[in-house]
Amino acid sequence: MPKSVYAGEDLSTHLGEVINIQENRRVLLFTDKGIESNGLVAPIEAYFQQHDIDYRIEDEITPEPSYVQVKELLEKVTTFDFGTIVAIGGGSVMDAAKLISLLRGAPYTIEDLLDNASIAKKQVPSVMIPTTAGTGSEATINAIVTIPEKQVKFGIVSSEMLPDLVLLDVNNVKKLPxxxxxxxxxxxxxxxxxxxxxxxxxxxxxxxxxxxxxxxxxxxxxxxxxxxxxxxxxxxxxxxxxxxxxxxxxxxxxxxxxxxxxxxxxxxxxxxxxxxxxxxxxxxxxxxxxxxxxxxxxxxxxxxxxxxxxxxxxxxxxxxxxxxxxxxxxxxxxxxxxxxxxxxxxxxxxxxxxxxxxxxxxxxxxxxxxxxxxxxxx
Missing domain, CATH: 1.20.1090.10 (Dehydroquinate synthase-like - alpha domain)
Known part of the structure; x- marks a missing residue:
């Protein structure tokens, strides 16, 4: 089970439970452009701004990413010194965030995890905020990636991926197509x-x-x-x-x-x-x-x-x-x-x-x- 779970409306105030105990209060915010355009990221940004939390948004996560794309994403986001990952989106956004939480600064690569996920250790705390009522990625120990050379999907499985906080905010699914x-x-x-x-x-x-x-x-x-x-x-x-x-x-x-x-x-x-x-x-x-x-x-x-x-x-x-x-x-x-x-x-x-x-x-x-x-x- 994730460490903390809340369900209801307007739950962004609970973000401090994870962020405020970190020495590094910089946050990497994972989402996608569709979620941003629907206004679902705005309450989170407002919380960060009100509490003087430095954050960076990464919104170019591809649907059902390949392990190669996750590797490229890791190289991109590690230019920012973040202490917590917050993901708001569907399964692809949350899976990518969970993988980055294992890979940032780790002595192993995503290719290593494809071979043996038991070596994984969580490197930074993670917060999951689903915007689709389906994947359950906010509660699983799985992250799904495609392997292009085999034209197939693969599940990386590690209990280290369990989030530190889950926010099941009904506001995020009210306008779901x-x-x-x-x-x-x-x-x-x-x-x-x-x-x-x-x-x-x-x-x-x-x-x-x-x-x-x-x-x-x-x-x-x-x-x-x-x-x-x-x-x-x-x-x-x-x-x-x-x-x-x-x-x-x-x-x-x-x-x-x-x-x-x-x-x-x-x-x-x-x-x-x-x-x-x-x-x-x-x-x-x-x-x-x-x-x-x-x-x-x-x-x-x-x-x-x-x-x-x-x-x-x-x-x-x-x-x-x-x-x-x-x-x-x-x-x-x-x-x-x-x-x-x-x-x-x-x-x-x-x-x-x-x-x-x-x-x-x-x-x-x-x-x-x-x-x-x-x-x-x-």
Whole structure:
């Protein structure tokens, strides 16, 4: 768990909890230009200015950056002598900030972390302020980077990445565009369901994943169809955080394993690629995760009207499929430029995601993986 977590509105006053205990009170503020233009950075800047905190903004972080881009970013930002990192943005912004918190002044490189993340040590404190209700990066020990030479994404995993402070400020998601809300919330939902059905699931991760799933299942369609419903968006923000905590305690499975090649080569947004694969992976896994799916169905929808574990599992999978359809995420890989000729690359790359596939309750064969991809290549 992050050291401190606050949820509510107008939370920038809590920044002093981390900054004021540092001898070096200079702050590196990570964000992107879209977040700045929406006015979400202004309250943080106002806090810094009111408290005479020297800060520098870095807003040129690319979506889903490669490890090479993170290395270049490190060279750029270390010209500023900062004592704390504050990140306000989506998963890419927070992941980059978490990596910089491990790399600044460290005796190892990001290439070293790709080979062995256990050597990582946090070099500077970090504060995470999410602006999408999805990635859960503010609560995870993961940072995702692309490896261009392999055309695939890779997760660097280290408990040293856990933030020192998390601010779940609902003001940051009030104006979140519908398409981003949809993709990020389905991503968060996949975190909760995958962690609940993971081999590594624990009593703690299951309790957390169920709560996160209930927040998202019960609010995503309302938040999508009624943009002014602040309570529904707040629920998604909370659900995404719970999903991130569940990832740290348990870990995602085959949905994410098969998603990474789609993002790495075809640059399909992470939440979208997860949405495309979500139902199909759950259906393939269903015969070995019926008890888990049934239990989640009863927790999220206590009056679901189904009798028998299999019927409840089917019910939950149908809810997933209906959500993806209702929030208008396309599920045909052809629309993203994927062709049948790409099948060998996709299958080979997915099977290399052993960190995630080893969590999957069902051991997937090459034929299983290919079947899932072909089912969404219409």
């Amino acid at each position: 519908k398409s981003i809300l949809a993709a990020s919330a389905v991503d968060a939902l996949s975190h909760c369901v995958e962690c609940y059905t993971s081999k590594n699931a624990t009593t703690f991760s299951n309790d957390i994943a169920k709560i996160g799933a209930r927040y998202i299942f019960q609010n995503i369609i309302t938040a999508y169809t009624d943009p002014d419903n602040v309570e529904a968006r707040k629920a998604l923000l909370m659900g995404a955080f719970y999903g991130g905590v569940a990832i740290t305690a348990s870990g995602t499975t085959a949905v994410h394993a098969l998603s990474y090649p789609l993002g790495g080569k075809f640059h399909i947004a992470h939440g979208v690629s997860n949405a495309i694969l979500f139902r199909q992976v759950m259906e393939l896994n269903e015969n070995v995760i019926i008890p888990q799916l049934a239990s989640m169905a009863d927790f999220v929808y206590p009056n679901n009207g189904q009798t028998g574990a299999k019927s409840k599992a089917d019910f939950l999978i149908s809810k997933i499929a209906n959500i993806v359809k209702t929030v208008e995420i396309p599920t045909d890989l052809h629309k993203f430029g994927v062709q049948s000729s790409d099948m060998d690359f996709l299958v080979d790359s997915a099977l290399q995601q052993t960190r995630l596939l080893d969590h999957n309750m069902k051991k997937l064969s090459r034929a299983d993986v290919e079947g899932i991809y072909r089912s969404v290549l219409n």
